[in-house]
Each structure stands twice: as C-alpha cells, then as structure tokens.
Amino acid sequence: MSRFTDQTALITGGTGGLGESHVRAYHAEGAAVVIGSTAGGLARAEALATELGDRALAVRLDVAREDDWAAAVAAAEQLAGRLTILVNNAGVQNPATPIEATDPAVWDRTFAVNVTGQFLGIRAVTPAMRRAGGGVIVNIGSTMAYGGTALYAPYAAAKWAVRGLTLSAALELGRDNIRVNAIHPGVVSTKLINEPATPGGRPIADFYDPRPYAVPRLGEPADVTAALLYLTSGEASFATGAELVLDGGLLLGPALPSGV
Numbered sequence: 621m622s623r624f625t626d627q628t629a630l631i632t633g634g635t636g637g638l639g640e641s642h643v644r645a646y647h648a649e650g651a652a653v654v655i656g657s658t659a660g661g662l663a664r665a666e667a668l669a670t671e672l673g674d675r676a677l678a679v680r681l682d683v684a685r686e687d688d689w690a691a692a693v694a695a696a697e698q699l700a701g702r703l704t705i706l707v708n709n710a711g712v713q714n715p716a717t718p719i720e721a722t723d724p725a726v727w728d729r730t731f732a733v734n735v736t737g738q739f740l741g742i743r744a745v746t747p748a749m750r751r752a753g754g755g756v757i758v759n760i761g762s763t764m765a766y767g768g769t770a771l772y773a774p775y776a777a778a779k780w781a782v783r784g785l786t787l788s789a790a791l792e793l794g795r796d797n798i799r800v801n802a803i804h805p806g807v808v809s810t811k812l813i814n815e816p817a818t819p820g821g822r823p824i825a826d827f828y829d830p831r832p833y834a835v836p837r838l839g840e841p842a843d844v845t846a847a848l849l850y851l852t853s854g855e856a857s858f859a860t861g862a863e864l865v866l867d868g869g870l871l872l873g874p875a876l877p878s879g880v
C-alpha cells in the first residue's frame with residue numbers, strides 16, 4: 621500500500637508502545653518517517669530506523685526542548701524535502717499520588733512534556749508545512765481530558781490543555797491548508813499503563829478493569845494507529861478540530877455490572 625507516498629511524518633516518542641506502531645505503519649504505507657526520541661531511547665530509535673531502511677531516520681527530540689525541535693524539522697526536510705505530518709505522541713504519566721502529595725516538579729514535568737511539547741511542535745513545524753503547501757498535525761490526548769481522575773491530576777489537567785491547544789491551532793492554521801486534530805485513547809496496552817511511573821509505584825492497569833465496558837478489552841496500539849492514519853490521509857481532508865475518542869466505550873460508563 622502507498623497511501624503516504626511523498627509524505628514525511630515526524631512522530632515524537634517514536635519508540636514507545638504507540639509511537640513505534642505509528643512509525644511502522646507510516647513507513648509500510650510509503651511515507652518517510654522521522655523517529656523522534658529522548659536521548660535515553662536514541663539507540664532504540666536508531667535500531668528501528670536501521671531495521672526499516674530507506675526513508676527512516678532517528679533524531680534526538682526531547683519535545684520540551686525548543687532547539688531539539690528546530691533540528692528535527694531541519695532533519696525531516698533534509699530526509700525527504702518536505703515535512704507534511706506531525707504526530708505529537710510523546711507523553712509521560714505522573715506517579716499515582718493525591719494532589720496533596722504531588723511534588724510541584726512532577727506537575728511541571730508532566731506539563732512540559734504533554735502540553736509545552738505539543739505547543740513547541742506545532743510552532744516548529746508550521747513554517748515547514750507552509751513550505752510544503754500544507755500538512756496535518758495530530759495531538760494525542762486521553763480520555764482523562766473528559767473528566768477528573770483521582771491520583772492523576774497533573775496528567776488529566778495536561779490532557780485537558782491538549783484539547784484547547786488542538787482546537788485553537790485548527791482555527792489558526794486552516795487557511796494554511798494545515799489540519800489539526802486530536803485522538804483521545806482510552807486504556808491501551810503499553811508500558812505507560814503496564815509499568816509504574818516510578819519504581820515501586822502502581823501501574824494504572826491496577827486501577828482499570830475493561831470488563832464492564834461496551835468493548836470489554838484493553839485497546840491495542842494498532843487501534844490508535846488505524847485512526848491516526850485515517851486522520852492524516854487525504855480521506856480526512858474535511859476533518860479539522862476533530863477529537864476522536866477511541867476508548868471501547870469507557871466514557872459511556874459501564875454497560876454491564878463488573879464480571880457480567
């Protein structure tokens with residue numbers, strides 16, 4: 621398949637559970653892919669780029685660092701001549717603690733990665749997408765942006781902010797032929813939910829049982845990737861400011877009592 625031939629996609633957090641799935645799918649569908657990674661994950665990103673071969677490049681991209689963004693955009697344009705897709709996928713979750721016990725540094729870091737990172741990304745890619753004649757940006761939010769979540773206030777608040785950022789950017793960039801949308805996943809099986817945010821803590825999977833919901837399973841990265849590919853394809857040319865919730869019915873509330 622070649623839905624994304626002549627497109628270049630920059631994916632932040634490109635070695636994470638969701639990010640790697642996105643990278644592989646874009647590449648398989650013909651896009652050039654730039655795999656953004658933290659310094660710590662760079663060896664994994666480089667191995668993935670090597671495995672994919674042509675049209676793949678790993679770059680160090682700490683999304684909270686403006687200079688990393690400038691270098692990543694330049695690398696994307698060098699790789700394939702133009703940058704047309706940005707997936708603001710990188711994210712961190714706070715350790716599960718009540719607000720009272722939450723270190724303000726955790727609050728700041730959660731916002732720096734999950735919100736400021738996306739803001740810096742939109743800011744950095746806008747001139748490159750204009751040069752390319754247009755583009756598509758997808759911000760990854762969360763169903764936690766649709767309510768409150770005990771013990772996850774920094775993450776929930778940051779994901780609420782992603783919604784405001786997405787809708788504002790969609791309004792500002794429409795005339796530049798740049799569409800901006802968001803995907804809000806429910807609980808998807810990756811290390812974000814299966815491993816604690818800090819050693820000795822409890823993973824979010826400990827607090828979640830999918831059985832009462834309309835689709836009684838965890839999400840898989842491929843569920844999110846399929847929606848992402850649609851939103852960034854030409855088939856979605858009328859979609860901007862869209863917020864796609866992919867949660868198996870979590871936000872609807874329980875369909876049945878637990879275990880039924």
Ligand SMILES: NC(=O)c1ccc[n+]([C@@H]2O[C@H](COP(=O)([O-])OP(=O)(O)OC[C@H]3O[C@@H](n4cnc5c(N)ncnc54)[C@H](OP(=O)(O)O)[C@@H]3O)[C@@H](O)[C@H]2O)c1
Pocket residue numbers: 632633634635636637638639656657658660661662681682683684708709710711712733760761762763804805806807808809810811812813
């Ligand atoms: N899994 C879910 O249930 C779920 C639900 C709703 C929303 N989401 C969102 O989906 C996105 C991907 O999550 P995931 O489940 O794939 O989690 P993951 O497996 O933990 O991956 C997160 C990725 O973000 C990267 N990252 C962390 N800090 C970064 C920084 N400062 N700069 C650049 N990259 C950074 C990580 O890199 P390192 O590994 O090198 O640290 C990793 O590649 C996140 O925005 C998350 O909030 C996930």
